[in-house]
Amino acid sequence: MEKKLVVLTGAGISAESGIATFRDANGLWEGYDVMEVASPQGWRKNPELVLDFYNQRRKNAADVKPNAGHTLLAELEKHFDVRIITQNVDDLHERAGSTNVIHLHGKLFESRSTLDEKLVYPITGWELKKGDKCERGSQLRPNIVWFGEPVPLMEKAIEETLQADIFLVVGTSLVVYPAAGLVDLVPEDVPVFVVDPNLPQMRKRPNLYLIEDKASTGMAQVKQILLEKYL
Template identity: 70%
Template structure:
């Protein structure tokens, strides 16, 4: 079966009303990102960090998958699809994608602040001071913060090396190490890029660019693939 790997970024979730990670001033919902997305910020003010992610979860609960998420999920009917996402929301899963690799963690999970292997699914949207893991340490969001290792990067690189088709959806390819995944694609793989602001790409054979939002562009790619491989 033809293997598709889709790298998705903030652009696909923005169409569902999820705030993008940061603007040009390095702010996220009015906060300096280092205050709410770094080990230093956590050490300085854990209550602020917990409240920040509580509000992100609360907002995410009201968001719905859009046509871009749904088109990626529908590809599974005819292809072997892995979604590698930089997003921490669960919109891909809710749209029906069954194989999702979260590079930057998951919003609806918490983890121990002393043992990164102790990860817990969350019920609801609140995580508060005093909520502890089985070892008695404060629970923190299961989010990869600035300065932390990206534990799923190795998995993402491995699946990308096996891709027949590599899709890039709603990402500026400016955040590393995720942006380096394009370097792991086989030379003969087809690359489809979908974004309203197309990032600069090194020219290669079998490169197809769609200057569109994910909600329309991914479906167009899906239709093209169906014509080619059905």
């Protein structure tokens, strides 16, 4: 039976493809205060700004390609039961070929109703405009989990984490909760691999592998270790 490899990915894996990480300068994201463009208050205050902000993110994401970090994760599906839990809203994991992806913070290429959050629609192209409405007549918003909003897929992510045979963290600083807390739920006897050029603070545990490297080259090392040790 295939071992279950559960992977938590963050902005670092997409940064190599050219997608800006919003933990850059002073909580600014592409020059915007994150609370202006990624919170329910920001949406109420200036929906046009928020729509434009995500339109630009979508335009950028449509122009970039998955990198070796994404591709190597997809290739591991040949050998393991891979479940990816990502904090990223882009679709680069799917475009690289990964088939089991949980998007904790929502999806950039989806919109949802402001009246009923179960009404979710794909966005074709990159634009979502004021006046684009759901079937019940309310304005569509990006299908993104903003600051201060619950994370609906967290329970699913916890369930996968508790069932992991191997746990891998790629390209995340482990400072954004609740996602960062998943590492603490990994059973003690399960090996944990962490790949990041700036390794996050980790409590000591058995079978902890710290790889101080960017996602693309770090993942090449991880793949080699996994194939040698766990097949």
